[in-house]
Each structure stands twice: as structure tokens, then as C-alpha cells.
Amino acid sequence: MDDLVKQAMAKWPEVPDCYGWLGLDARGHWWMRDERAQMAGSFQSGKPGSKGSLLKHEKLIEFIHRNYQSDTQGGWYFQNGPQRVYVELEVTPYIWRLEEDGTPVAQTGERSPARACLMDEQGRVYISTELGVGLLHSVDVPMAAKTIEEGIWHIENCVAQELQREYKFNISPQSTHLDSKKNRP
Numbered sequence: 504m505d506d507l508v509k510q511a512m513a514k515w516p517e518v519p520d521c522y523g524w525l526g527l528d529a530r531g532h533w534w535m536r537d538e539r540a541q542m543a544g545s546f547q548s549g550k551p552g553s554k555g556s557l558l559k560h561e562k563l564i565e566f567i568h569r570n571y572q573s574d575t576q577g578g579w580y581f582q583n584g585p586q587r588v589y590v591e592l593e594v595t596p597y598i599w600r601l602e603e604d605g606t607p608v609a610q611t612g613e614r615s616p617a618r619a620c621l622m623d624e625q626g627r628v629y630i631s632t633e634l635g636v637g638l639l640h641s642v643d644v645p646m647a648a649k650t651i652e653e654g655i656w657h658i659e660n661c662v663a664q665e666l667q668r669e670y671k672f673n674i675s676p677q678s679t680h681l682d683s684k685k686n687r688p
Contacts, residue, residue, distance in 0.1 A: 504570050504582060518585040523677040525567075525581070526554060526591040529638055531598035531610030533558040533567060536591070545675065546591035568611040573635075577667070578676035589676035596672050597637025599630045601646045605655065607632055607639075620647065620656040623663040636670040 526534040526546040536546065540555035558564055570582040571590075579596045580587040590596075599607040607630050608614050615632035622628050628639040628647050639647055650656045667674055 504572075505566070507584075514585065520580070520587040520589060521583075522589045523591060525588050526593065527579075527596070527598070527610070528554065528593045529598065530640060531600075533564055545678070547593055547674065571611055573672065576679075577671040577673040578679070579672065580676070591677060592672070592674045594627075594638045594674075595629065595636055595666065595670075597632075597635055598640055599632075599637045599643070600640050601643040605646070605650050607637070609634060609637060617656060619659055620651065621659050621661040621666075623661050623666075625663065627663065628658075629661065629666065631670070635672065636666060 523541050523546075524536050526536055528534060534540075534546070534555045535558055536553075536555035540553055544550035544553035546553060558567075567581045571579065572582070573579045573596065574587075578589050579592065580589045582588075597609045597611075599609060602608055602614070605617070606614050607617055613634060615634045617630050617632055619631040620628065621631065621636075628644055629636055630639055630647075647656070651658055661669075666672075673679055
């Protein structure tokens with residue numbers, strides 16, 4: 504985490520969390536979701552306009568990557584100064600690319616050796632690492648197939664809907680937050 508972020512957190516400890524305004528898609532791209540995008544549907548819905556605007560500002564993306572983490576309930580966020588900006592996930596908290604030697608690299612640039620290679624009922628490939636689980640970027644599926652064929656990785660079947668529970672991540676912190684507000688007396 505950036506030192507300036509830590510200083511801002513200490514200076515303003517009571518800043519409310521932000522929900523629904525940032526999304527991570529299945530290709531590792533970040534999306535800014537203004538009110539119009541949020542009204543169009545959930546980030547995961549695939550409805551026109553629900554993703555928002557693709558972030559292209561390199562320095563902002565680097566800042567998000569340096570300050571991206573999860574809370575104890577499995578909600579992924581980036582610490583934006585004193586404010587937690589929770590991330591709506593299209594699939595998983597990490598999107599993996601593979602280096603030439605087969606080492607997984609997250610959209611954040613972090614490298615982590617594979618612990619397990621999973622395939623869901625739709626044929627999507629996931630990699631579990633010390634950092635967590637993530638979807639393998641579709642471009643790198645042929646390289647993963649070669650690694651499996653060579654016996655380096657062994658594929659395990661999984662059910663996509665169960666990954667959140669098994670790997671303790673929350674695909675939609677915004678929905679969880681809204682549900683908890685509804686249930687308050």
C-alpha cells in the first residue's frame with residue numbers, strides 16, 4: 504500500500520466505503536461505473552451499458568494495482584486514500600496471464616506459482632495461487648493446455664458458482680452492502 508494512502512487513512516479514519524463504482528472484467532480490465540452504468544444493471548449482468556467506461560489512464564490503473572486487496576469478508580477493494588472503493592468482479596478477483604515459463608501473473612503484475620488448475624462446467628480455466636484464485640485470460644488457455652498435456656499441471660473440475668465460497672471472495676460487495684442495509688431495523 505502506498506505511504507500516502509496510509510497517511511490519508513490515519514488522517515481521515517471515518518470516510519465511508521464506496522460501492523458499485525469500480526469493476527474488474529474477465530480480461531483484467533478496470534471499469535468506472537457511474538450512476539448511469541449502475542442503473543443499467545449489475546456489473547455481472549452483461550446488459551448494455553452496465554459495465555461503464557473502460558479505464559485507460561495508466562497511472563490510475565497502477566495506483567489501483569498497488570492498493571488492491573481484500574477484507575475479511577472476501578470483498579475486494581482498492582484503498583483510495585482514506586476510502587475503500589469496493590470492486591464488482593465479473594468473475595474472480597484475479598485475472599491470470601502466463602509467462603513463458605508458465606508462471607501466473609495477475610492483472611496487478613504480481614507473480615505467484617500455481618497451486619491448482621481448475622476447469623468449470625463451461626470449460627473456463629482458473630488458477631489457484633498463494634494470492635488467491637483467478638480466471639486464466641482466454642489468450643493463455645493454449646499455453647495452459649500444453650502445461651497440462653506435459654503433466655506439469657493436473658486439471659481439477661470445479662463448479663463456477665462454488666468458487667466464491669471455496670476461495671472466500673465476494674463477486675458483488677455492492678449487493679452484499681445493499682442487502683445488509685435492507686435488513687437493518
